[in-house]
Amino acid sequence: MNQAYKECNKHFPKSISQEIKDYVTETVLRDSRYIFIRRVARVQYGYCTHCNNRFRTTGDLKHNNSTECPHCRSKCKIKNHGMSRKYLSDHGFVVYYEKSKINPDSAIIAQAFRVYRNYSGDYTKVETKYVAVARYLFESDNPGRATMYEWWGGWKEAQSVHSLWAQSSCSNSRCSIDSIKEAIQGTPFQYSTWDQHEQPQPDYIKFFALYSKYPVVEILTKVGFKYFVSAKLFDQKTYSCINWRAKQFHEVLRLSKQDLNLVLKGMKGLNPMQLRLFQMSRKDSAPPTLQEIKSFFTKSVGDVLNELNVVLKYSSLRKAMNYMGKQIRNCETYRTCSGLLIAWRDYIRDCETLELDLAHDLILYPKNLHEEHQRTMSLVKTKIDEIARMKMIKRAEALQKYAFEDQRFIIRPPGNADEIIKEGKTLNHCVARYADDHARGKTTILFIRLKDKPECPYYTMEIKKNEITQTRGFKNSAMTDEVKRFVQKFKSHKLTEKRKEAVAK
Ligand SMILES: [Zn+2]
Structure with a gap:
């Protein structure tokens, strides 16, 4: 066992707790309860695998039906004593949280098990088997971190902390939400806003891993930027809007304190791209207001940040907005902002290829973008043909040696x-x-x-x-x-x- 694992292992209990066992019995393998029936001298007897009681049945229990055990009141499937049980087994996957054994105030752990019961042998002696597959440690101390060990015949640290929920491919997969609530009680994790982030893999592993690393998750969620937390959790676009490692909230949003206040006031309906444009334009000499950005780049404009990034290498956001507004009003070709932006971006790239000086307003903001773009396109084509021709000639010269x-x-x-x-x-x-x-x-x-x-x-x-x-x-x-x-x-x-x-x- 390596040293790192030894350290991690200290946070875990030495054995599987009674709470986990109860949870598995009552929830994960709840349907793994059987009454085995057999007749002795025309009298039918039943045996309940849950409470281990043997009893005389009241009526005629039938193989593969369901009934309630008269002792423990469990709903059980009925199986004939004499039937083949070669393939009778039940499986489950469980994730269970607990407090750390050594840092119960600041760290939580989670364990993932495959569990199963096999009824092919003596059904009065069936035990629940636990196969540990992953161990997670979430630490909130400064700096916080998340660690995962996976069982590969020995414990190996995983490259990234991930959920095994999808891989478990088990219809009986459960995570105890009560175990989360109990584990986080009295730790910083109780403020993490975990219950506000629905998980496609409802074991919250990804969430706690993110929160351990970036406690700003909490304030982002509380202030109304839940979008970015979800996007980060599910690998969607965050537009680099968030500085996840920053300590101060205005730095988290990459803004000055005054600008942060403006954003907080204008939060309603603000989308991530608008926020990004606001952030990017703050250093311009006459930046647009948040309201102007919101009403220009409306939802219907769509995601045009990639195109805009090319334009904003040469233009301020204010000037770009003015220009786009004029082109859309005066030009028949472009009806939408995104169509115009795509053409403008392509035009700018053409100018770069042709080494035209985009520092000149006349070149950067052509009066008629459509006409000017047609012109640069044909120039670029000629230039590319010319380059190919020259390459071929050079090649032919170099190959004379053959x-x-x-x-x-x-x-x-x-x-x-x-x-x-x-x-x-x-x-x-x-x-x-x-x-x-x-x-x-x-x-x-x-x-x-x-x-x-x-x-x-x-x-x-x-x-x-x-x-x-x-x-x-x-x-x-x-x-x-x-x-x-x-x-x-x-x-x-x-x-x-x-x-x-x-x-x-
Ligand atoms: Zn029973």
Whole structure:
């Protein structure tokens, strides 16, 4: 057992408490109660597996029906004594909270067990079996933390604290809510607002793990920012609105004290994106008010923060809002704020590609965004084509080292992309698919031609890492013996030599 686990283990009781056992019996395995019936000299007797009483039945109990035990009043399923019980067993999964044994005022623990009862043997001696699968420790001391150990034939610390509820794939999964209430009583966890956060996996493991690490969960929930806590719990967007580690509340919301007050007053209907925009614009010279942000970026605008982030690299939020308002009023193309923003973002990216100076208002805020965007789009396309063309030419120059010939054949690199495409068309194979990789240097395409027909595609070769990976002719045909011999010559002249050099280095 390692030292860290030993420390953690001190918080846990040495044995399974009576409370857990009672909870399992009364709740998790509540339906695991049977009356086994048998006849002795025409008299029917029953045996209750819950209270272990044997009794004479009043009537005729039937196999697989249900009845109430006359002693303990449990609802029980009836089973024939003589029936095969090979597969009769019941299973459950339980999460149970308790106070820490050593820090009962500041730490709580939780244990997860698989539990089962197996009735295949003597049904008067069936015991509940407990298989511990996870141990959790939640500490609220400064700094708080959450730890989880999982059972893998030995206790191993888990990378992240997580619930096993979904994995348990057991229809009888239960977490004792009463055990939570009792465990947190008198600890800081009782103020954690745990009961305000519905859990899809109702064992609250994720919640207490979050709270242990970030006690601001409590104040965020209480002040009305429950959204962010839920979002954090369920991996939804929090827009970086929250500084989870901050101590002071205004720092948690990344605001000055005055701005925090404005937000608290304008909380009603405030959504996370609006809050984020308010936070981001505070350092601008004439920032919009919270009210202006709320009425401009209404719910119907949707989530446009990604697009806005590109715009806000160059523009203040106030100016961006003014510009968008004008474009929507004056331009036929954009009816919605989000449609306009997507076009504006794309336009800005075009300007970046074309190295236009976005510090100029005339460029950043074009009078007619739609027209200007059409123009930059075609410029960008030309530029990209040009870049590809230049790349191909450079490649062709660099690959001249592979040029080779004998009396009958020549081998040379393609001069441009069109040549590769033509090669594929003429020879009816798929080399054209490699054109892009070739231009980017990921692979190398070479043409083999007959010396007396140098313009006519004949065989195509691919080289990767100084090795020939394939040589294909018409319709992917393999090399003739003659071509093979030429390729062998090429290889010993151009490829093996290189390798020797590489080894020599
Ligand atoms: Zn009973």
